[in-house]
Amino acid sequence: xxxxxxxxxxxxxxxxxxxxxxxxxxxxxxxxxxxxxxxxxxxxxxxxxxxxxxxxxxxxxxxxxxxxxxxxxxxxxxxxxxxxxxxxxxxxxxxxxxxxxxxxxxxxxxxxxxxxxxxxxxxxxxxxxxxxxxxxxxxxxxxxxxxxxxxxxxxxxxxxxxxxxxxxxxxxxxxxxxxxxxxxxxxxxxxxxxxxxxxxxxxxxxxxxxxxxxxxxxxxxxxxxxxxxxxxxxxxxxxxxxxxxxxxxxxxxxxxxxxxxxxxxxxxxxxxxxxxxxxxxxxxxxxxxxxxxxxxxxxxxxxxxxxxxxxxxxxxxxxxxxxxxxxxxxxxxxxxxxxxxxxxxxxxxxxxx
Amino acid sequence: xxxxxxxxxxxxxxxxxxxxxxxxxxxxxxxxxxxxxxxxxxxxxxxxxxxxxxxxxxxxxxxxxxxxxxxxxxxxxxxxxxxxxxxxxxxxxxxxxxxxxxxxxxxxxxxxxxxxxxxxxxxxxxxxxxxxxxxxxxxxxxxxxxxxxxxxxxxxxxxxxxxxxxxxxxxxxxxxxxxxxxxxxx
Numbered sequence: 328x329x330x331x332x333x334x335x336x337x338x339x340x341x342x343x344x345x346x347x348x349x350x351x352x353x354x355x356x357x358x359x360x361x362x363x364x365x366x367x368x369x370x371x372x373x374x375x376x377x378x379x380x381x382x383x384x385x386x387x388x389x390x391x392x393x394x395x396x397x398x399x400x401x402x403x404x405x406x407x408x409x410x411x412x413x414x415x416x417x418x419x420x421x422x423x424x425x426x427x428x429x430x431x432x433x434x435x436x437x438x439x440x441x442x443x444x445x446x447x448x449x450x451x452x453x454x455x456x457x458x459x460x461x462x463x464x465x466x467x468x469x470x471x472x473x474x475x476x477x478x479x480x481x482x483x484x485x486x487x488x489x490x491x492x493x494x495x496x497x498x499x500x501x502x503x504x505x506x507x508x509x510x511x512x513x514x515x516x517x518x519x520x521x522x523x524x525x526x527x528x529x530x531x532x533x534x535x536x537x538x539x540x541x542x543x544x545x546x547x548x549x550x551x552x553x554x555x556x557x558x559x560x561x562x563x564x565x566x567x568x569x570x571x572x573x574x575x576x577x578x579x580x581x582x583x584x585x586x587x588x589x590x591x592x593x594x595x596x597x598x599x600x601x602x603x604x605x606x607x608x609x610x611x612x613x614x615x616x617x618x619x620x621x622x623x624x625x626x627x628x629x630x631x632x633x634x635x636x637x638x639x640x641x642x643x644x645x646x647x648x649x650x651x652x653x654x655x656x657x658x659x660x661x662x663x664x665x666x667x668x669x670x671x672x673x674x675x676x677x678x679x680x
Numbered sequence: 681x682x683x684x685x686x687x688x689x690x691x692x693x694x695x696x697x698x699x700x701x702x703x704x705x706x707x708x709x710x711x712x713x714x715x716x717x718x719x720x721x722x723x724x725x726x727x728x729x730x731x732x733x734x735x736x737x738x739x740x741x742x743x744x745x746x747x748x749x750x751x752x753x754x755x756x757x758x759x760x761x762x763x764x765x766x767x768x769x770x771x772x773x774x775x776x777x778x779x780x781x782x783x784x785x786x787x788x789x790x791x792x793x794x795x796x797x798x799x800x801x802x803x804x805x806x807x808x809x810x811x812x813x814x815x816x817x818x819x820x821x822x823x824x825x826x827x828x829x830x831x832x833x834x835x836x837x838x839x840x841x842x843x844x845x846x847x848x849x850x851x852x853x854x855x856x857x858x859x860x861x862x863x864x865x866x
Contacts, residue, residue: 602838604757609844611766615774620851622778622801624858626794 353413355437358445359425360417361489366479373479376490378402380476384495385589389502391511393435393463395589396497398476400458403450412448415477416462420491427464431472433514436463440518440572440594463589465511466499473497507534507581515575515591520598524566527575528559534579539564541575542590567595652676684750691744696813698737699772703806705730706799713795730802731783737809738776745769748816763836765815772808775801 353366361373379401388394398414418430426444428434434442438461448458466472477491502508510530519525529537537560540548553560564575574590651669659668660675668675709726745766749756756762779802790798814825818833826832839847 599758600760600834602757602760602763602836603841604755606838606841606844607757607763607766607836609841609848610839611770613839613844613847614767614770615777616848616851618771618774618805619778619781620855622775622782623855625797625801626782 353447355439355441355443355446357426357428357443358415360415360420360422360475360477360491361479362445366413366487373487373489376478376480376488378478378480378490380478380490380492382474382476382492382495384474384497388466388497388499389508390466390469390499392502392508393465393515393589393591395461396464396474397459397461400460400476400478401456403456403458410450411480412450412458413479414446414448414460415475415479415491416444417475417477417491418473420475420477427474431467433465433467434462435465435514436517436592438462438572438592440592440596442517461589463515463591466497469499469501471496471498503583505533505581506583507579507586508532509577509579509588516593517591518594518596519567521569521595522566523595525564525593527553527562527564528557529553529562529577530559531577531579533581533583534560535582536580538578538580539575540578541573543571543573564593569595570597571595684747688744688747688751691740691747692813692816694740695737695744695809698733698740699776699806699809702730702733702737702776703803703810705733706802706806710796710799713792713799730799731780734776734802734805735780738773738780741769741773741776741809760836761815761818761833763838764832765812767836768808768812768815772805772812775805775808779805 353362358366379399381399381401383397383399385395396416398416400412400414403412415425416427416434417425418427418432419425428444434444437443437446439446444462446460448460450458473494474497475492475494477489479487479489481487508531510532513530516525516527527539529539531537537553539551539553539560539562541551541564542548551562551564553562555561560577564573567573572592572594574592576590577588579586579588651665651672654668654672655676659665705726709723709730712723712726748762748765752759752762756766779798782798811824811826815832817824
């Protein structure tokens with residue numbers, strides 16, 4: 328019996344576990360480098376990607392203002408056989424606290440309807456050997472900052488690859504005092520439901536007039552009039568009839584030279600699932616009570632008949648059930664309870680204790 | 681200050697580890713009960729370990745649930761996957777509390793049939809917890825042990841509030857009636 332159990336346990340430990348990458352990706356998100364070592368199951372198995380990685384910030388990165396950070400992935404070829412390409416925008420390479428938000432950046436847009444630093448691109452039909460993607464970031468302090476771009480992908484054999492760029496230094500400079508600008512707390516919308524138009528309310532400083540332009544990616548821009556209302560410039564972006572992404576930007580006039588913001592991406596998505604929080608919490612409590620009750624109700628009841636009770640009530644029966652060896656004339660040994668005597672009294676009398 | 685996400689990973693490991701040990705011991709206990717040979721010592725060890733591990737896992741469970749909710753920026757009610765995690769974990773928690781409670785209130789050794797049912801319920805609570813933890817792997821690895829339930833990442837079988845309250849009342853009433861019924865027979 329013991330031998331069989333040992334063999335079973337040894338076999339259980341020897342069964343090899345399947346470790347591989349995630350062919351379907353892990354989804355966009357806020358991720359440290361290599362997802363902190365979890366993107367590919369075991370980061371030590373990663374081969375080094377030979378894709379070229381480049382990062383180009385906008386010409387002037389002003390503190391408190393949105394800035395375009397464009398990454399370029401080059402060298403994509405047939406031999407890579409990429410289904411999904413994961414791209415990281417990182418501020419360190421520690422695999423912990425690498426997200427730019429940990430180092431004085433706000434991610435205003437990841438270009439995919441959210442504010443993540445890690446995105447996945449479907450590469451079913453790679454159009455060119457170079458892929459570009461743009462994030463919109465905002466720095467909260469003046470000075471040099473460091474950014475990295477990293478990629479992860481598989482190949483036809485399913486092997487995981489990882490590559491990281493050199494450090495790119497981005498110099499954040501102070502903004503001229505009277506220059507018209509977006510309010511430093513303004514965050515552009517990144518997503519909306521299909522069929523919903525979007526009321527933009529663009530907060531600015533020192534702007535005398537604002538024009539909004541929107542376009543489909545790579546399409547011609549269409550201008551929208553704005554009107555100042557409740558401390559912001561209002562404009563209405565038209566609704567989308569299916570899942571897509573449009574881009575918009577603001578052109579600010581004021582005392583200084585005309586200022587144009589980066590193109591902000593706005594994705595139209597299927598409405599998100601949302602349930603009643605109260606209903607969910609109540610059902611959780613109901614689950615605890617229900618399954619607790621099921622266990623108790625499944626317990627076979629020990630019915631006590633009157634016949635049984637008659638004997639149960641007898642102190643003699645109870646005493647006989649708990650009877651140990653007869654007590655010695657000197658009584659219980661020092662420090663012993665009657666219960667202990669019932670269990671261990673025989674050993675005591677035989678001198679084994 | 682430790683982040684909710686990090687704390688959730690730690691507490692989840694505690695819950696999963698404890699429940700997995702408990703589940704294994706419940707299965708072993710049933711096996712020893714079925715064999716009925718050289719079982720008394722092993723059986724007692726398996727029984728004690730199962731319930732002690734279950735208790736430890738149960739103590740860590742609220743921390744895992746609370747930190748998990750804290751780690752989600754929008755709450756469990758905004759994602760069917762998170763909602764299902766919450767419902768599965770509370771189902772497993774309810775089973776575990778019931779199993780521990782009946783074991784604590786045990787006034788005489790269980791008969792074999794009772795023991796099998798008890799162990800099956802204990803192992804079921806382990807199953808719920810493993811599925812719950814596995815669902816979380818969807819975020820980090822893109823897959824989980826729940827591929828055999830295709831709707832679990834997209835749909836939540838959510839009852840209306842009134843029905844949940846009704847379920848709670850019915851179960852409490854049934855338990856009270858059962859208790860009264862047992863006393864009357866006695």
